[in-house]
Every structure is written in structure tokens, then in C-alpha cells.
Amino acid sequence: MNHPTNVKLSLSNSELWGGLIGLALGGFVIWSGMKLKLGTINDPGSGYVLFYTGILMCVFAGAIILSALTEGGPTLASRWENVRWSKPLLLIACLMAFSVALEPLGFLLSSIPLMLLLLRLIDPVRWTLAIPIAVLVPAGMWWVLKRLLLIQLPSGLFGIG
Amino acid sequence: MDTLVNVAHGFGVALLPVNLLYCFIGVFIGTLVGVLPGIGPISAMSLLLPVTLSGTPESGIIMMAGIYYGSMYGGSTTSILVNIPGEAASVVTCIDGHQMAKQGRAGPALGISAFGSFIAGTFALIALMLVAPKLASVAIAFGPAEYFSLMVLGLVVLTFLTQGSMPKALLMACIGVVLGLIGLDSITAQPRMTFGRMELIDGIGLVPVVMGLFGVAEVLLNTEQTIKRDIINTRITHLLPTREDWKASAGPVGRGTILGFFLGILPGGGAVVASFASYALEKRLSKTPERFGHGAIEGVAGPESANNAAAGGAFIPLMTLGIPPNVVMALLLGAFVIHGLQPGPLLITQNPGLFWGIVASMYIGNVMLLVLNLPMIGMWVQLLKLPYNILFPLIILFTILGVYCSSNNVFDVYVMIAFGIVGYFMRKLGYEPAPLVLAFVLGPMMENNLRKSLILSQGDLWTFVQRPISAVCLVFALVLLIAPLLPSLRKKRELVALDEGA
Numbered sequence: 001m002n003h004p005t006n007v008k009l010s011l012s013n014s015e016l017w018g019g020l021i022g023l024a025l026g027g028f029v030i031w032s033g034m035k036l037k038l039g040t041i042n043d044p045g046s047g048y049v050l051f052y053t054g055i056l057m058c059v060f061a062g063a064i065i066l067s068a069l070t071e072g073g074p075t076l077a078s079r080w081e082n083v084r085w086s087k088p089l090l091l092i093a094c095l096m097a098f099s100v101a102l103e104p105l106g107f108l109l110s111s112i113p114l115m116l117l118l119l120r121l122i123d124p125v126r127w128t129l130a131i132p133i134a135v136l137v138p139a140g141m142w143w144v145l146k147r148l149l150l151i152q153l154p155s156g157l158f159g160i161g
Numbered sequence: 162m163d164t165l166v167n168v169a170h171g172f173g174v175a176l177l178p179v180n181l182l183y184c185f186i187g188v189f190i191g192t193l194v195g196v197l198p199g200i201g202p203i204s205a206m207s208l209l210l211p212v213t214l215s216g217t218p219e220s221g222i223i224m225m226a227g228i229y230y231g232s233m234y235g236g237s238t239t240s241i242l243v244n245i246p247g248e249a250a251s252v253v254t255c256i257d258g259h260q261m262a263k264q265g266r267a268g269p270a271l272g273i274s275a276f277g278s279f280i281a282g283t284f285a286l287i288a289l290m291l292v293a294p295k296l297a298s299v300a301i302a303f304g305p306a307e308y309f310s311l312m313v314l315g316l317v318v319l320t321f322l323t324q325g326s327m328p329k330a331l332l333m334a335c336i337g338v339v340l341g342l343i344g345l346d347s348i349t350a351q352p353r354m355t356f357g358r359m360e361l362i363d364g365i366g367l368v369p370v371v372m373g374l375f376g377v378a379e380v381l382l383n384t385e386q387t388i389k390r391d392i393i394n395t396r397i398t399h400l401l402p403t404r405e406d407w408k409a410s411a412g413p414v415g416r417g418t419i420l421g422f423f424l425g426i427l428p429g430g431g432a433v434v435a436s437f438a439s440y441a442l443e444k445r446l447s448k449t450p451e452r453f454g455h456g457a458i459e460g461v462a463g464p465e466s467a468n469n470a471a472a473g474g475a476f477i478p479l480m481t482l483g484i485p486p487n488v489v490m491a492l493l494l495g496a497f498v499i500h501g502l503q504p505g506p507l508l509i510t511q512n513p514g515l516f517w518g519i520v521a522s523m524y525i526g527n528v529m530l531l532v533l534n535l536p537m538i539g540m541w542v543q544l545l546k547l548p549y550n551i552l553f554p555l556i557i558l559f560t561i562l563g564v565y566c567s568s569n570n571v572f573d574v575y576v577m578i579a580f581g582i583v584g585y586f587m588r589k590l591g592y593e594p595a596p597l598v599l600a601f602v603l604g605p606m607m608e609n610n611l612r613k614s615l616i617l618s619q620g621d622l623w624t625f626v627q628r629p630i631s632a633v634c635l636v637f638a639l640v641l642l643i644a645p646l647l648p649s650l651r652k653k654r655e656l657v658a659l660d661e662g663a
Contacts (some may be wrong), residue, residue, distance in 0.1 A: 014590055015590075015591075018329070018592065025336065031566065032353070036351065039616060040618050041622075042388055043616060044612045045347050045349070045617055046348075048612070049338070049607075049611065051606040053335050053338050053339055054339075056331070056335050057335040057339075060328040060331045060332040061328075061514075063328035064326070064328050067326065078254075079590065080589070083385040085385065088385055088585060091381055091384055091557075092381065095377070095545055095557075095578045095581065098561075099575050099578050102574060107550060107565075111561070114558075118553070118554035118557060119551065122384050122550050122553055123387065125550050129551075135553075136560065137555065140522065141558070141562055145566065151569070152569070154565075154571055161379055161612050
């Protein structure tokens, strides 16, 4: 069964979601601006520009929503059609895991597995090449930064690196 | 006479061994990223922004500038040989360049592209040398109202030229302004949108934002598909164009150079628009427009000259007004700021060594590029065979290290990863990051100038209209904002709108 790729009044309309996120962000910026005090036009306060930028964001988001509802827009699924969507998803998961591991494990212990995963996940590099690259490149960079440029990289709870 | 003395002084700075080395590194990396599809000058410059910290301001900025104009040269190689633009400004070169290569004329196509680029680059530098000091002396008279309106115009032009719908681009610009305002208010020192995080008191850094949006997001997007390359395998010979080639190309090179230079100066414009405009102009002027698209050398000579001239012209608003006209120049502004320098009307008088040193280094860089792109073309062709499955993980690792080294702060790595993920989804939903980045850089300056002008005029909004330069900028901005509402202009906009970040 063929699904339509351009929809109007549907929750799968990606343009509608984009506009709604923009609207929510605009609302938040307006609120932040008001909280910071607007001041007067003679003496604008810290929230003055934020407040009016928030209003503009809502206006533009409104235009996006209006266009999504009247002209329609591609469905969320069609945005990822005919592409290897799992690859960027895996990469995002790796990056998130890396960001969680970076401080407790340190640079070396977190970047070597990250490199190995990336080398094997994107378009698998053979193990005999992936392992040396994954180990030697982060170790080499660590050596250059720490020994030559005297930049302290995170060493983690185990103090490695 | 003064100009000659200044140029001599500039060459004194640019010819220092360390600056020559940085210039070479810059043009080499520029050519490299120009050649490699998927990595543009913005990604490369954001990757190397932290490296500029290690040397003098002159060295760092010379290298960054080299990456920009170097990528304009390198981009044509991939367009001609592989039919994939190495960077956005070379998209149009694919049309006739690759056809020429298929007909066994890759050599003359590469040759005219390099010579055209050299001529245009040299002209742009001479014009930069002559125009910049004059404009800087005029710019001293600019008040906050003029600066504010000019920045508004720059942002509107960029959003007008950005691919996709204009409300989306404008929304991105607004988000950029908001992100730029995070941190302490420069007037009242009140923390804004810091959510109680000490790391946000100084605001979000330009390096993690740009590396995330252009480096990480670009890799995420590229992993979606297997990059296929149809490289012309025949030996590349006869790089020097024949007399007939020169005869056909002289006009396009000249027109492309002048057109590109002026389009480069305009805020929001740049190399991409210049190359397309030049192609359209040549096709219109040609007595045999049907040859275009089938290997017309004019279709390579004009756009390649235009994009290089525009790259040179883009330095004028940055150096004289302190306003970056595009994202690449915003990054260069970042490099200035990292070194505690503020480009603007006073830069040329207060720091002549820096200004003239950069200009002179560009002459030297252009000569280096000619050598790198003609006799060494074989090396770049080999590089096109570099496997992406190894390159992408390396880029990710370098972005992480680059961000960490720029601030010695793990928080910036988190910010970069977050912006990388957000940038990927933004691009998938058709939101371009270029207006966001330019607004991120201009946001604090715009706010400062707006508040100053309101305080000075005691809240009189007419101050923006009563001052002629400010009024002209605002009128242009308004016209561009209204233009997409008219169907005929909307179609024209869609024709020129491009992905600046590619």
C-alpha cells in the first residue's frame, strides 16, 4: 500500500511539527524576556530584545503552520525515505554514549570504543584496519596534545590519560 | 603612494616564515576540503578555529582566510572530474565542467578554472586594497542605528538566499539571535537564559555551535547514503588552455570577476550566488546559448572567476565595518575575537600590520594555489579515492578534540554533540543552519546597537529612518521580506536560493 508523502491536516505533517516546535520556542523566549524585565523604549532592559525576538519567532512559526495546513507538507516518514536512516541513528546513539562516558572514563577510554564503533558502523571497515586506527589515532592525538601542546584531556575516575 | 607603502609593509608580515607556513597550511587544507565532497570550508574552518589560538593573530587569520579562498579553487576539481560539487560555490561548474571532462577536455576545464580563479582572486585583492581603507574612513561616521540596520539587512539577505521557505530561514535567524544573547547582558550584567549553569554565564561558544551544526550534522547526513563517485579515469593532459579557449573565456572571466566582487561585498551574498549569477549572465550573453550544459568553456570560466572574486569581496564588510556578510566571514570574525581583536573601521589604522599582512598573504596564497591546483592535480585526483568510512570517524574525533581544546571544557563537547544532533534534524526538516549561525554572531552586536540607538534617541524609532544609510538598508530589507509574497519574485528566489552550508 502506498502512503501519501504530502499531507495537510495530519499529525504526520513534518512542516506542522516544525512550526509547532518553533511556536513553543517562541513562547518560551517571550516568557524569558518578560521575566528579565523589558524596560522602556527609552531605556530597554535585559529582556527587551528577547521579548520582541520571541514575538517574531511566533509570527514566523505561525506562517510555517499556516503554510503546512493550507499547502500541506511532506510526512515525517518521507523525510527518511530511501536513505539509510539507521546509520545516523546509530551514530547519534554512539555520540550520546560517548558524552555520558567522557567525564567518568576519560578521553582515551571513551574515544577508543567510540572510534571502533564508528569505523564498524558507518560502512564497516575490516577489523584488521579498524582496530589499529581506533587505538592509534586517539592515542596519537592524546600524546600530541598532552606531551607536545601540554593540553590536559579528561582522565576520568581511573586517571588514565 | 600610501597604499604601496602599506602593501610593502603587508608583504613584510606575510613573508615571515611562520606566516608563509600558515598560509600554505590554509590553502592546502582549503583545496583539500574543496576537493572532498561533503566537507565544506565552514566545517574545515570551524574545525581549525581552535588551532588559531596557538599562534599570533596574523598567522591564525591568514590560515583561516586561506582555507576559504583555497576551497573555492579545490571545489572545481571535484565538480569537473566527479560531477559532485566539492563545495556549494562549485555546483554550477558541474554543468559544463563535467561535460568537458567527458569529452576528454578535463585539462582545459581545470586549467581555465585555475587561471580564472587566479585572475579573479588577484583583482579582488587589488580592489580590496583600494576600497577597504576608503570605506573604513566613511564607516567611522556610522552610528549604532546604521550598524543595526546594516546587520538587519545582512540577515535578511542571507535568509532570502537560503534554500527553502523564507519563514523557516527567518525563524532560524531569530533562534540564532536568542542563542547569541545567552549569558551576561553586556549593559546590565544580568544573566540571561543560563538556567543556573555557570558554564552558560559567558554564553555559548561559537566553536561548539558551528562544529556541531556543520561538522557533526554534516557527517550524520552523509552517513545516510553511500557516496558514489564516478571519477574520470583518463590521464589529465593539456592543462594550459588553447588560444581559442582563452578567446572564449576572456569575457566570462572579466565579467565574472567584476560581478562576483560586487556580489561578494553585499551582506548575505557570497560565492554561491556569484557563481550562479555569472553562469546565468554568460548564457544570456552567448550567441550560442545551446552549447551551455554540453561542455561550454564559458560556463566554467565565468562562475569559477565569480566565486573567487566574491570570496575576496566578502572581506570588505568584515574588515571595514566589522560586519560578517556570510557564515564563513562570521567564523573569521570569531578568529579575530578569540585574539581580542575587533574588525571594523579602526582596524586598518590601529592594526595596519594585521590588515595589510592578511591582504598580502592572499596574493601569496593565490600563487600557491595556482601551483597546488595545476602541476599537482594528480595528487588531488588520488585524494578523491579516500574512503569515507575512515574519514568520517576521524572528522568526529577531530571535532571533539577541537572543541575541547578551544576551551578546555567538557561542557562544550556536550554543546557540540547537542547542536550536531539538532542540526541533523533541522536539515532533515528543511531548516538551514546558515542564518542561525550568522544571527548567533550578529545577535549580541545587533542588540547592543539597537539599545544604544534607542537610548541616544530617547526612544525615538524614527532615528532608524531619518539617517539615510540606515533608511536605505531597512528599505532594502523590507523589499526582500515582501518579495517572496509575490509569485514571480518567489520563483526567482527559488532559482537563486542555495544551501550555503554545503
